[in-house]
Amino acid sequence: AANNINLIPQDFFAELCEQIINHLNHKIPGVNTAELCQRIQTSGIEINIGDLAKIANILSFLFSTAARNNLSAEELVTTLGSAVSTLPKHALQVIRHVWNEQGKSITASEDARNVATVGQFVDMKWKLGVAMSSDTCRSLKYPYVTVTLTVADPSGQLTDKSFEMTIPQFKNFFRQFKEMASVLETV
Numbered sequence: 001a002a003n004n005i006n007l008i009p010q011d012f013f014a015e016l017c018e019q020i021i022n023h024l025n026h027k028i029p030g031v032n033t034a035e036l037c038q039r040i041q042t043s044g045i046e047i048n049i050g051d052l053a054k055i056a057n058i059l060s061f062l063f064s065t066a067a068r069n070n071l072s073a074e075e076l077v078t079t080l081g082s083a084v085s086t087l088p089k090h091a092l093q094v095i096r097h098v099w100n101e102q103g104k105s106i107t108a109s110e111d112a113r114n115v116a117t118v119g120q121f122v123d124m125k126w127k128l129g130v131a132m133s134s135d136t137c138r139s140l141k142y143p144y145v146t147v148t149l150t151v152a153d154p155s156g157q158l159t160d161k162s163f164e165m166t167i168p169q170f171k172n173f174f175r176q177f178k179e180m181a182s183v184l185e186t187v
């Protein structure tokens with residue numbers, strides 16, 4: 001991971017660190033590594049999304065552990081410097097600066113940790129479609145609903161999960177959501 005951190009320019013690395021801090025503070029639902037990776041690649045740096053996601057996971061673990069242990073910026077950088085000698089100097093400077101500016105705002109409450117280990121629902125999109133024909137059937141005229149859920153996993157990575165449902169399945173899905181809403185109103 002340290003070799004890949006070397007590839008990331010300081011401004012992009014700082015943006016990644018700030019997004020992770022904001023995610024840990026529950027200010028944003030997750031870190032959009034796909035969008036950040038695309039911008040880094042557009043700037044001419046060869047890095048893949050898997051490597052960037054690993055770096056984001058490491059930084060998320062680093063910041064949440066530092067918050068749990070109430071480390072100052074100097075303690076964090078000293079610990080990192082002695083444990084990871086291959087970390088580039090610019091990365092240590094960014095980590096020190098971001099932690100010094102925003103690190104103390106991370107809440108390490110037990111509730112926040114429990115929610116973070118499950119993941120977080122961010123968005124839902126749906127569309128209605130009709131399958132007109134296929135290579136095995138000339139006339140389908142089969143309506144379906146495609147649902148895309150955006151979920152932030154525990155490390156803050158945003159992922160889309162898509163699935164299709166028949167109209168009866170969607171009606172059942174909708175009914176269950178209405179039941180959840182009515183139960184939530186009584187709480």
